[in-house]
Amino acid sequence: MGWFSRDVLVTFIDDATGAAFATTKMLPDDLPESFEIETTLHLGEADWSVVHAEPRTRGEYTKSGALTLRLLKIEKIGAEAISFSQLDITERFDDNQGLGKDEWISTMPLSLTIADPKSAGLPSPDADSDEVYRVASKLSALRESIPIPDDGVYCPICHIANVDLGRLRTPCPKCGRELLKFGWT
Numbered sequence: 001m002g003w004f005s006r007d008v009l010v011t012f013i014d015d016a017t018g019a020a021f022a023t024t025k026m027l028p029d030d031l032p033e034s035f036e037i038e039t040t041l042h043l044g045e046a047d048w049s050v051v052h053a054e055p056r057t058r059g060e061y062t063k064s065g066a067l068t069l070r071l072l073k074i075e076k077i078g079a080e081a082i083s084f085s086q087l088d089i090t091e092r093f094d095d096n097q098g099l100g101k102d103e104w105i106s107t108m109p110l111s112l113t114i115a116d117p118k119s120a121g122l123p124s125p126d127a128d129s130d131e132v133y134r135v136a137s138k139l140s141a142l143r144e145s146i147p148i149p150d151d152g153v154y155c156p157i158c159h160i161a162n163v164d165l166g167r168l169r170t171p172c173p174k175c176g177r178e179l180l181k182f183g184w185t
């Protein structure tokens, strides 16, 4: 065994607090060859992004026998945040059952039902109609790219929905804006 297989004492520092939260001995070969490119580590239950490594290359930390990593915890995006592809919901999941193609049902904005709409990618409750529609249209485009059974249409401004997907991107009967894709569940 040469000097190159010596353990490296790795110190993990939480960049958010500046505090060292763990130290461990690792073989140089088990560590990335270089931290010059973006590196993500999985420690415990969380993923951490390496914001700074000292030193930065295997050659250097093998020689010094010590490596200090400043890490930033990667916050998982909540499941609800990524599942939003529309701004409104109906009161019950099966509200589309029994609705005729010419019937409209009123919807309510999701932004009123969740604590921090902005962090979920939704417009804030006081956003104006243009902003609300802009976000809704973007989300709808995403939903339009995926075939989802039983999707209908809605207007995120007038808060009405209809089961007929054939009306997608046709004018809303109330305000004339294009109707967007709407999921009932």
Ligand SMILES: [Zn+2]
Pocket: 155, 156, 157, 158, 159, 172, 173, 174, 175, 176, 177
């Ligand atoms: Zn409308």
